[in-house]
Amino acid sequence: xxxxxxxxxxxxxxxxxxxxxxxxxxxxxxxxxxxxxxxxxxxxxxxxxxxxxxxxxxxxxxxxxxxxxxxxxxxxxxxxxxxxxxxxxxxxxxxxxxxxxxxxxxxxxxxxxxxxxxxxxxxxxxxxxxxxxxxxxxxxxxxxxxxxxxxxxxxxxxxxxxxxxxxxxxxxxxxxxxxxxxxxxxxxxxxxxxxxxxxxxxxxxxxxxxxxxxxxxxxxxxxxxxxxxxxxxxxxxxxxxxxxxxxxxxxxxxxxxxxxxxxxxxxxxxxxxxxxxxxxxxxxxxxxxxxxxxxxxxxxxxxx
Numbered sequence: 001x002x003x004x005x006x007x008x009x010x011x012x013x014x015x016x017x018x019x020x021x022x023x024x025x026x027x028x029x030x031x032x033x034x035x036x037x038x039x040x041x042x043x044x045x046x047x048x049x050x051x052x053x054x055x056x057x058x059x060x061x062x063x064x065x066x067x068x069x070x071x072x073x074x075x076x077x078x079x080x081x082x083x084x085x086x087x088x089x090x091x092x093x094x095x096x097x098x099x100x101x102x103x104x105x106x107x108x109x110x111x112x113x114x115x116x117x118x119x120x121x122x123x124x125x126x127x128x129x130x131x132x133x134x135x136x137x138x139x140x141x142x143x144x145x146x147x148x149x150x151x152x153x154x155x156x157x158x159x160x161x162x163x164x165x166x167x168x169x170x171x172x173x174x175x176x177x178x179x180x181x182x183x184x185x186x187x188x189x190x191x192x193x194x195x196x197x198x199x200x201x202x203x204x205x206x207x208x209x210x211x212x213x214x215x216x217x218x219x220x221x222x223x224x225x226x227x228x229x230x231x232x233x234x235x236x237x238x239x240x241x242x243x244x245x246x247x248x249x250x251x252x253x254x255x256x257x258x259x260x261x262x263x264x265x266x267x268x269x270x271x272x273x274x275x276x277x278x279x280x281x282x283x284x285x286x287x288x289x290x291x292x293x294x295x296x297x298x299x300x301x302x303x304x
Contacts, residue, residue, distance in 0.1 A: 004042035062108035096170035110147035148180035225268035241298035
């Protein structure tokens, strides 16, 4: 029944005993509704890959490379207390402007939205909020659409006449997002802008803004958050996600605690409506903090 899921699991398990242990526990806790959704995603995912001269094996290798890169970054972080890169320019040179690296990163990251429980929880946080507010969302802005999955689901959920804009500093990342949307929704009119968000003058009347896993990639996340606050309409909302103690090949800004994130939101004129605090390990929070274990975080915010 779940042919694509089973094939994916077999191939991952063949390559990584560590991933096998984690994913077996993960899948044991999933209900049939998740499996149905994931199987449908994989069907679309494989179709897109094949259309663009890639295979599911490439997607699995990209996912495992991403996991391995994060593991190496984590080892270095535990030894030094520092992230692999400290400047946005380093991430741009090492990742965002490298077509091969960026393609692999985005293709692998898309799988993590279903294979990592924390990513899946944040993904659902966004989808639930879009469903609740879809009647009032007339314009939608996404900053850093990356793998395109959030944008694709927003198109599925929101009214067909909703105005949609996607902005990314990486031309390669934006082309990936654009190709995904054009493949599934060839008639959907979306404005794709390749530019630094901070350099753009935009209409300050956004009903919904999505900025998933972006602020940890820049040296001054406050500037982005203040811009989000200014761009929101009076009743507008934004979905923001980031992470604590989460080293990666392109993570620049180090949040040490969840309260640091909350305080930054507040200082930038944003009020939290709802949030998800999602440690990557099932341990008491005091142990999570003490061992500097990664915490994924998402919030729905509005103007304070």
